[in-house]
Amino acid sequence: MSILDVVNPVEPFLRTDRMPHIWCPGCGIGTTVNCFARALIESKVDLQSIALVSGIGCTGRVAGYVKLDSFHTTHGRAIPFATGLKLANPKLNVVVYSGDGDLSAIGGNHLIHAARRNIDLKVICVNNLIYAMTGGQTAPTTPGHAITSTSPYGAFEPAFNLPHLVEAAGAVYVARWTTFHVRQLARSIQEAFQKKGFSFIEVISPCPTLYQRRNRLGDGLDTMKYYKEKSKVRHGAPTGEVGLTMTGEIVVGKFVDRDRPDYQELLRAQMVESLGERYVEPSENVCSCG
Amino acid sequence: MMEHIGYAAMTETPCVFVDVQRGGPSTGLPTLPAQADMMQARWGSHGDYEIIALCPNCPQECFDLTIRAFNFSEEFRVPVMLMMDEVVGHMTEKVVIPAADQIEVVPRRHTRKSIEDYLPYATNGDGVPEMAHAGEGYNFHVTGLTHDERGYPNMTPQTQDKLVRRLQSKILDAADRITLLDEEGLEDAEVVVISYGITSRVAQRAVELAREQGFRVGKLRLITCWPFPEKRIRELAAKTKAFVVPELNLGQMVREVERAAGGRARTFAIPHAGGSVHRPEDILRVIVEATR
Numbered sequence: 001m002s003i004l005d006v007v008n009p010v011e012p013f014l015r016t017d018r019m020p021h022i023w024c025p026g027c028g029i030g031t032t033v034n035c036f037a038r039a040l041i042e043s044k045v046d047l048q049s050i051a052l053v054s055g056i057g058c059t060g061r062v063a064g065y066v067k068l069d070s071f072h073t074t075h076g077r078a079i080p081f082a083t084g085l086k087l088a089n090p091k092l093n094v095v096v097y098s099g100d101g102d103l104s105a106i107g108g109n110h111l112i113h114a115a116r117r118n119i120d121l122k123v124i125c126v127n128n129l130i131y132a133m134t135g136g137q138t139a140p141t142t143p144g145h146a147i148t149s150t151s152p153y154g155a156f157e158p159a160f161n162l163p164h165l166v167e168a169a170g171a172v173y174v175a176r177w178t179t180f181h182v183r184q185l186a187r188s189i190q191e192a193f194q195k196k197g198f199s200f201i202e203v204i205s206p207c208p209t210l211y212q213r214r215n216r217l218g219d220g221l222d223t224m225k226y227y228k229e230k231s232k233v234r235h236g237a238p239t240g241e242v243g244l245t246m247t248g249e250i251v252v253g254k255f256v257d258r259d260r261p262d263y264q265e266l267l268r269a270q271m272v273e274s275l276g277e278r279y280v281e282p283s284e285n286v287c288s289c290g
Numbered sequence: 291m292m293e294h295i296g297y298a299a300m301t302e303t304p305c306v307f308v309d310v311q312r313g314g315p316s317t318g319l320p321t322l323p324a325q326a327d328m329m330q331a332r333w334g335s336h337g338d339y340e341i342i343a344l345c346p347n348c349p350q351e352c353f354d355l356t357i358r359a360f361n362f363s364e365e366f367r368v369p370v371m372l373m374m375d376e377v378v379g380h381m382t383e384k385v386v387i388p389a390a391d392q393i394e395v396v397p398r399r400h401t402r403k404s405i406e407d408y409l410p411y412a413t414n415g416d417g418v419p420e421m422a423h424a425g426e427g428y429n430f431h432v433t434g435l436t437h438d439e440r441g442y443p444n445m446t447p448q449t450q451d452k453l454v455r456r457l458q459s460k461i462l463d464a465a466d467r468i469t470l471l472d473e474e475g476l477e478d479a480e481v482v483v484i485s486y487g488i489t490s491r492v493a494q495r496a497v498e499l500a501r502e503q504g505f506r507v508g509k510l511r512l513i514t515c516w517p518f519p520e521k522r523i524r525e526l527a528a529k530t531k532a533f534v535v536p537e538l539n540l541g542q543m544v545r546e547v548e549r550a551a552g553g554r555a556r557t558f559a560i561p562h563a564g565g566s567v568h569r570p571e572d573i574l575r576v577i578v579e580a581t582r
Contacts, residue, residue: 015431018442051424064431064443069424072433072443074297085424092425 010037013047015067022061026212026220028179028205029059032126033066035182036097039189045093052095053082055107058133058207059099059126076106079114082121090264093122093193100127100141100202104160108140115169115198119263122192123200125162128207129244136210143246147214164239166200167256173199174239174256179206180227181252188254197262204250215246295369296335297434299457302367302411302419304398306359307331309371310379311487311538313564323376324564325487326539331371332516338454340461342468343371343516345486349383355513361396362468366460367418373515375538377488377567405429410441411453417460461517470513471522475501479508480531481580484523484547486512488567489536496536496573505581515543523550532580536560536573556580 014037023029040047047068054063056075063070073081078098086094096103103111103125114121130148131137137150141162145154163174173195177185185203192199206212206223217223227250234242235253242251261269272279291307298305311327313319331343342362346352352374359370401408401420410430411419422428435443436450461468472490475497476482485493490511500507510526512519523546527533532555535544544559551557558580562568 015442048427049425064433067429069429070431072431072435074293074434077294089423089425 009041010034013037013040013067015065018065021065023058024207024209026206026208026223027058028128028203028207028220028223029062029126031179031182032124032185032203032205033062035186036066036095036124036189039186039193042186043190043193045193049091050093050095051082051085052097053078053085054096055098055102056133057099057102057131058128059097060102060133062097076102076108077110078102079107079110079121079123083114083119086120090120094120096121096123098123098125099132100125100129100162101131101139104162104165105140108160111166112169115166115171115200117263118170118172118197118260118266120196121198122189122195123198124189125200125202126205127162127202128205128211130207130211132207132210136207136214141244143244146211146246148211149214159244161239161243162202163200163242163255166198167239170198170260171200171256172197172258172260173201173254175200175254176202176204176242176250176252178204178227178231178250178252180224180231184233184252191254191257195257197260204244204252217247292330292334295341296337296339298369299335299339299341300337300434301432302457303369304360304363304367305369306356306363307369307371308356309373311373311375319376319565321376321380322565323488323567324538325373325375325489326542326564328373328515328537328539328542331373339457341369341371341516342366342461342514343373344470345373345513345515346378347487347490347511348378349381349385351513352378353385353387357393357395358470361394364396364398365418366464366468367399367421368461371516373487375488401428409439411437412439413456417456417463465517465519465521468514468517469519469522471519472509472511472513474509475506476508476510476526478506480506481534481577482508482510482526482530482532483534483536483573483577484510484512484543485536486515486543487538489538492568492570493536493573495570496577499570499574500577503578505577507577512543518543518546518550520546520550523547524552524554527551527554530555532556532558534558534560534573534576534580536562536568536576538562538564538567 051069053071054060055078063072078096082094082096129141130139135149138148138155140160142155167174175188188201208220231250231252233253234251237251239255311324313324344355346355359372363370399420413419431441436445438444483493497507497509535547540561541559548557558576
């Protein structure tokens with residue numbers, strides 16, 4: 001077989017007519033997309049049932065490269081758009097694929113309330129610890145002492161510990177991996193597809209252009225070495241203890257895997273309790289298109 | 291919210307916004323009326339785009355125009371603004387709700403094309419593309435970035451020009467059909483009072499008082515405020531001495547009237563900063579002045 005006949009197994013999941021993509025050499029976002037595609041292959045989810053929603057930012061561009069119904073929305077609002085999709089058509093598997101700045105800063109309120117309501121969404125949060133697309137500004141996830149374009153003398157604000165935040169808010173599945181952990185990440189994404197309710201997977205990912213360079217942390221490959229050496233797998237670790245520092249240990253693993261009724265179950269249960277026999281199941285087709 | 295009006299215009303998402311206008315800026319006058327969001331409704335987001343805005347002046351119209359607003363939004367795939375004001379928003383009057391089968395519902399422009407043939411932003415002559423729903427296998431992409439017919443980002447000046455001109459022309463080319471007006475006594479009018487929303491109800495009284503005093507006054511109520519009914523204003527400007535425009539702001543729609551009149555008829559503004567409505571006598575005084 002000639003090399004030209006070899007088809008990359010993730011190719012059918014990508015809009016190859018949109019390549020090359022905009023991500024920098026050494027960036028981890030493409031790696032996460034690869035893991036996502038492999039998880040879809042493995043999990044055998046009906047691709048037609050998947051809708052993918054991104055916000056704005058480098059990770060926000062994922063929606064433009066996957067061959068799915070995909071929505072590139074406004075900054076911070078991927079979760080509200082995704083919530084709308086899920087409510088309009090509960091049969092959809094709705095994935096939110098966005099960055100730390102988008103999901104936890106401008107979109108932070110949507111994040112905690114979607115977790116509290118336990119809306120059936122699979123959230124993949126690529127965390128590169130800064131606002132990358134806009135020039136590397138301090139984000140709510142930037143670790144202490146890190147140099148960014150808006151903290152030239154080092155960041156001093158305490159950072160969000162995202163797994164802790166979403167667990168406290170009510171997420172039923174919480175995991176963290178780095179872009180070094182490709183198999184584990186793909187497996188976590190598969191597991192999220194088995195869960196009903198709010199799942200959250202944080203992926204620590206390098207931004208060699210802005211974060212690593214400004215902090216003299218080397219290039220993409222050096223970051224892979226760092227992830228390899230400093231990551232510690234601790235499944236079930238108390239999320240209060242998994243906060244990140246600039247050069248310290250990265251606790252990875254599946255931290256939370258629990259069950260509680262999701263938004264739609266809660267809604268239905270309350271309606272049945274209040275209305276009894278007068279409750280009418282919503283019709284499947286709410287479209288006026290006939 | 292303004293960002294999402296722009297997003298809806300760009301992605302051609304049918305939707306309806308209800309703005310019950312209060313006095314501003316900022317927290318301003320909660321639960322007191324104004325009509326000072328008229329330009330914001332038109333120009334709220336950045337960039338060039340058109341929206342449709344409808345102005346009810348009573349509860350029955352709030353009901354009827356809400357349906358109309360959804361129908362326009364589906365027909366043209368555009369955000370539609372229902373521009374009320376605090377008085378109309380809190381008003382209690384009899385409303386006749388027709389049977390469901392008597393209500394005209396414009397269906398969604400759902401595509402009948404096959405997955406292979408479907409291009410999310412291609413149009414069939416009337417400038418409005420067809421929609422698909424998530425989960426049907428079309429694998430379509432939606433973005434607020436400037437996009438081509440496939441829905442893919444394409445940031446060339448050519449694509450921008452084609453897209454933005456279409457967003458504009460799909461509304462402006464259909465302006466006659468979108469324009470809803472309430473006219474009275476315009477045949478022989480020397481002076482035409484142009485108003486909308488709650489102010490039209492005060493203007494109605496002022497027009498009646500002026501007629502009782504022998505003035506030849508007509509009434510033009512804008513039900514559709516955007517796209518601005520400039521064709522009708524131009525026609526009237528050719529045979530009318532003056533327009534009188536009372537509104538609960540310091541001069542918004544009156545500038546559009548002035549622009550459309552193009553100097554052929556004089557324009558008298560009756561500004562009001564909001565918090566209450568005009569008194570009929572305030573409008574009457576300007577009508578009398580305008581006839582001179």
